[in-house]
Amino acid sequence: MRKKLREMPLYQKSEEIYRTVKTICDLIPEENEYLQHTKMHLMENTMVIQAKISGAEAVNLWDIKMENAAIIRKCARELVVLYHSLTSFGFDEAHYYLIVRKQLEEFRLLFRDWVASFDPKKFIVDEWGLFNPPGIPQDYVQDGVELNWIDEDDDELDFGFDASEIDLDDFNLDGFDFKDDDDESDDEGGD
Helix, strand or coil, rough: CCHHHCCCCCHHHHHHHHHHHHHHEEEEEEECHHHHHHHHHHHHHHHHHHHHHHHCCCCHHHHHHHHHHHHHHHHHHHHHHHHHHHHHHCCHHHHHHHCCCCCCHHHHHHHHHHCCCCCCCCCCCCCCCCCCCCCCCCCCCCHHHHHHHHHHCCCCCCCCCCHHHHHHHCCCCCCCCCCCCCCCCCCCCCC
């Protein structure tokens, strides 16, 4: 899965945007508090885009893919308008950010093709009503035949490690309290 993700043109473009934004952010003066906040938003948006592409690629559910796509769109649009924050807060190198805007336009075109590739037949009704495929009302009741695709696993998920090889004894868990929150034995108030 990780290799497939890194080979995706959309993900590659998001990495390019991340690197460009990071380079520009490295030029932002430390003493300008407003620009430091803008820097935080720039970096956050680029990282969220990559995480949401990964999240959407890890599932078959149309509604989850669309939810991730909506978040990616929001972050990309914020990246476009953050240019104005850079200029209004006096960033001398803001003109370099026009490179990011060009990259975001290239990203948008790849994004549209990517979203069009989502299979709207692979959905579970979104009880919130936001991410149902076109023509599916909020009160739609799915039958079992429509959900047969759930058992189809055409792609083994690979998170880059074998969970069965993890030995918790290798981790220092001193200081962590694993008590059940409902445990009343440590209740200070009492009756």
